[in-house]
Amino acid sequence: MLKRRLRTWMALVMTAILTGLTACSGNAGEPVNPNAVELKFMYWGSNDEKQAMEKMIQSFNASHPDIRVKGEHVPGDYTTKINTLMAANQLPDIAYLGDSLTMKWASEGRLLDLSSYYDEYPELKNKLKSSYLYSEPGKSIGNYTAMEVMQLFYNKELFTEAGVSVPPADPKKAWTWDEFLAIAKKLTKDQNGKHPGDSGFDPKNIAQYGFAFGNDRSSWGPLLASNGGALTDKTGKKYTLNSPESVEVFQKLQDLVFKEHVSPDLIQQQDMPSNTIRLQTRKVAMVVDGTWSLLDFSNNKQLQWSIGVLPKLKEPKTMIVAGATVIFQSTKHPKEALEFYLYHNNPEKVDLFKSGLWMPIEEKYYTDEQAIQSWTNNAAHPPEFQEAGIEYARDYAIKPSTSTLRNWPDIGSKLTPGLDLIWTNKKTPQQALDELEPIIQPLLQGVYPDE
Amino acid sequence: MKRQKSGMMRMERNWGLLFALPAILGLMIFTIGPITASFVFSLTDWTIGGQMTFIGLDNYRTILTEDSTFSQSMFVTTYYALGSVPLGLAAAFIIALLLNQKVKGLSVFRTVYYLPTIVPSIANTMLWLWMFNPDFGLLNSLLESVGLPGSKWIYDESTAIPSLIMMSTWGIGNTVIIFLAGLQSVPTHLYEAAEVDGGNRWHKFFHITIPSMTPTIFFNLVMSLISTFQAFNQAYVMTKGGPNNSTLFYVFYLWRTAFTETKIGYASALAWILFFVIMVLTVLIFSTSKKWVHYEGGERS
Numbered sequence: 001m002l003k004r005r006l007r008t009w010m011a012l013v014m015t016a017i018l019t020g021l022t023a024c025s026g027n028a029g030e031p032v033n034p035n036a037v038e039l040k041f042m043y044w045g046s047n048d049e050k051q052a053m054e055k056m057i058q059s060f061n062a063s064h065p066d067i068r069v070k071g072e073h074v075p076g077d078y079t080t081k082i083n084t085l086m087a088a089n090q091l092p093d094i095a096y097l098g099d100s101l102t103m104k105w106a107s108e109g110r111l112l113d114l115s116s117y118y119d120e121y122p123e124l125k126n127k128l129k130s131s132y133l134y135s136e137p138g139k140s141i142g143n144y145t146a147m148e149v150m151q152l153f154y155n156k157e158l159f160t161e162a163g164v165s166v167p168p169a170d171p172k173k174a175w176t177w178d179e180f181l182a183i184a185k186k187l188t189k190d191q192n193g194k195h196p197g198d199s200g201f202d203p204k205n206i207a208q209y210g211f212a213f214g215n216d217r218s219s220w221g222p223l224l225a226s227n228g229g230a231l232t233d234k235t236g237k238k239y240t241l242n243s244p245e246s247v248e249v250f251q252k253l254q255d256l257v258f259k260e261h262v263s264p265d266l267i268q269q270q271d272m273p274s275n276t277i278r279l280q281t282r283k284v285a286m287v288v289d290g291t292w293s294l295l296d297f298s299n300n301k302q303l304q305w306s307i308g309v310l311p312k313l314k315e316p317k318t319m320i321v322a323g324a325t326v327i328f329q330s331t332k333h334p335k336e337a338l339e340f341y342l343y344h345n346n347p348e349k350v351d352l353f354k355s356g357l358w359m360p361i362e363e364k365y366y367t368d369e370q371a372i373q374s375w376t377n378n379a380a381h382p383p384e385f386q387e388a389g390i391e392y393a394r395d396y397a398i399k400p401s402t403s404t405l406r407n408w409p410d411i412g413s414k415l416t417p418g419l420d421l422i423w424t425n426k427k428t429p430q431q432a433l434d435e436l437e438p439i440i441q442p443l444l445q446g447v448y449p450d451e
Numbered sequence: 452m453k454r455q456k457s458g459m460m461r462m463e464r465n466w467g468l469l470f471a472l473p474a475i476l477g478l479m480i481f482t483i484g485p486i487t488a489s490f491v492f493s494l495t496d497w498t499i500g501g502q503m504t505f506i507g508l509d510n511y512r513t514i515l516t517e518d519s520t521f522s523q524s525m526f527v528t529t530y531y532a533l534g535s536v537p538l539g540l541a542a543a544f545i546i547a548l549l550l551n552q553k554v555k556g557l558s559v560f561r562t563v564y565y566l567p568t569i570v571p572s573i574a575n576t577m578l579w580l581w582m583f584n585p586d587f588g589l590l591n592s593l594l595e596s597v598g599l600p601g602s603k604w605i606y607d608e609s610t611a612i613p614s615l616i617m618m619s620t621w622g623i624g625n626t627v628i629i630f631l632a633g634l635q636s637v638p639t640h641l642y643e644a645a646e647v648d649g650g651n652r653w654h655k656f657f658h659i660t661i662p663s664m665t666p667t668i669f670f671n672l673v674m675s676l677i678s679t680f681q682a683f684n685q686a687y688v689m690t691k692g693g694p695n696n697s698t699l700f701y702v703f704y705l706w707r708t709a710f711t712e713t714k715i716g717y718a719s720a721l722a723w724i725l726f727f728v729i730m731v732l733t734v735l736i737f738s739t740s741k742k743w744v745h746y747e748g749g750e751r752s
Contacts, residue, residue, distance in 0.1 A: 077710075080710040083709075083710045266606075267585055267606040270606070271581075271584045271588075409713060413712055417695045423694075424608075
């Protein structure tokens with residue numbers, strides 16, 4: 001008797017669980033082609049980016065009835081998430097990936113070698129040369145998702161008020177460091193309106209800073225390249241961050257904060273709002289930021305802003321700061337994934353280019369006047385963008401060491417604490433960079449090929 | 452008759468096993484499995500995405516003899532534990548004593564002290580991030596208003612850990628509750644006996660309250676030591692281990708090694724070393740406990 005009742009109960013419970021499960025697996029909404037190949041696409045980004053991505057995925061699915069892409073937006077700690085998926089062998093088919101991890105996994109054979117598909121998909125070959133990522137000579141796993149370079153964003157009104165000229169947009173006319181510093185000083189004011197160098201200037205109560213920069217490679221990387229400095233020599237096996245050219249860059253940046261008083265230190269910056277708000281509230285006159293910020297800047301209607309090129313030390317240079325989109329070797333549907341790959345960064349299909357978040361990687365969008373107009377002729381791209389964006393990215397951009405140096409994840413986590421000593425003014429750049437040598441040198445394992 | 456009974460018993464046993472099975476399986480799959488796996492990984496050079504080679508105790512050797520980041524993170528964590536465990540216990544004990552008084556609005560106070568424990572730890576951390584702000588944070592504003600110089604708190608190497616120790620006393624609600632429960636179970640007949648013998652407040656406190664509370668203190672000491680050695684959120688949310696590794700908590704270093712540097716093998720070895728360190732500390736405390744922990748009803752069996 002007891003047994004039977006229990007059995008009945010068990011049966012009921014099991015039925016309930018099973019019904020629950022089937023109910024979950026149903027898909028409401030769009031009609032589903034039962035034979036469609038299903039692909040999983042994982043990406044990061046802001047809410048704006050997520051919406052644009054979802055729109056793109058929908059239009060892709062609508063135009064490709066045989067493929068069904070499911071997007072997964074990961075807003076938080078993306079690297080941890082994808083590392084975990086890799087460790088558990090549960091990777092998506094196609095995903096955004098930070099460039100250093102891309103290179104590592106490419107060299108370990110985890111990513112699809114796109115160069116073996118060049119004959120079938122010639123479009124894979126027409127990108128900007130600097131956007132290709134090679135794991136071995138001639139073997140490319142793809143490109144940066146979009147071209148993104150570092151630029152100088154500024155509040156126009158503050159320049160007019162101070163009566164100084166705005167940052168040049170033409171890379172050939174980039175400010176020298178001294179020109180830049182002189183203007184940054186004129187744009188820096190304490191609470192009594194005095195500038196650095198004036199008698200009675202109070203560096204403890206600065207109301208408006210001329211310039212603000214971050215402590216990561218995107219701020220010092222371009223200047224380092226501009227001065228002919230680098231983290232390592234060409235082979236990637238010898239540490240050179242304590243060479244005179246490299247030290248000079250860090251010295252100049254440290255001086256901006258602690259000697260010239262034209263830039264806030266990192267602690268002050270921790271709590272400053274985003275760059276658009278810093279400019280809008282007149283906290284700062286110029287900031288160094290990446291092209292992706294055009295989206296935020298053009299969304300800010302109260303700010304009169306524009307962009308210029310970064311100051312140069314020896315030659316004008318900027319740096320690419322971008323992630324990649326990769327197809328994993330583990331995918332069961334490489335061709336379908338390639339279809340989506342080609343679609344997802346095509347400016348005709350995705351409005352992230354017109355909104356300012358992305359710059360295309362296809363060469364014609366930098367050389368063909370009509371193609372250039374097709375994505376830049378809008379409010380997100382000020383007239384200065386033709387030079388400070390397109391020309392700068394096309395002719396003056398270098399790859400960052402995150403893309404070129406082997407073993408970057410290890411190097412990066414040792415580099416940051418050492419550089420902290422410079423940003424907090426605990427040590428001179430020469431001392432700090434010398435002390436980093438024995439720490440970084442053993443981690444150097446060479447470079448990835450560049451073609 | 453006899454056979455039938457044993458049949459019933461067998462059935463009951465089977466059902467019992469069946470119902471316990473989810474818990475047993477959960478323990479096997481989600482706890483024992485990963486623990487075993489991590490031990491195996493700790494003997495390999497596995498990086499995420501790469502090949503796995505068995506390298507014996509090499510990871511342990513590297514950690515203990517060559518890795519200066521390991522010693523830095525061990526130092527940071529020990530420093531933090533030495534500061535926050537005694538401070539936290541003392542503060543919790545005092546608050547529990549106060550909450551054990553008969554004053555008006557007692558339940559309000561009890562709620563107030565427990566509240567931060569309910570708030571998610573990340574939210575607490577964000578809140579303190581704002582309080583620590585050297586430019587317009589609450590703490591420096593308070594100091595300024597009484598004419599004292601401000602501090603850079605977590606943004607300076609020398610004050611970072613002391614600041615985090617101070618912050619740790621924010622989350623002592625749990626400890627307070629346990630102390631409070633302990634205080635309320637101190638037998639009143641002992642106090643009465645002391646009064647009869649002419650003992651004053653202090654006599655009662657030192658000769659009755661403290662000795663009766665030693666088991667509770669012991670429990671809280673062990674628990675808070677274990678949890679401070681696993682501090683992570685502060686570094687993850689507030690400092691990223693900086694400036695210059697001054698807040699590189701052990702678990703944060705472990706996490707970074709595994710998920711930023713992708714070295715799972717090495718990180719597993721780090722995890723086992725942490726396990727070993729905590730175990731040794733706990734054993735040490737247990738072995739001293741015979742000397743100072745008193746259980747009611749005489750000797751501990």
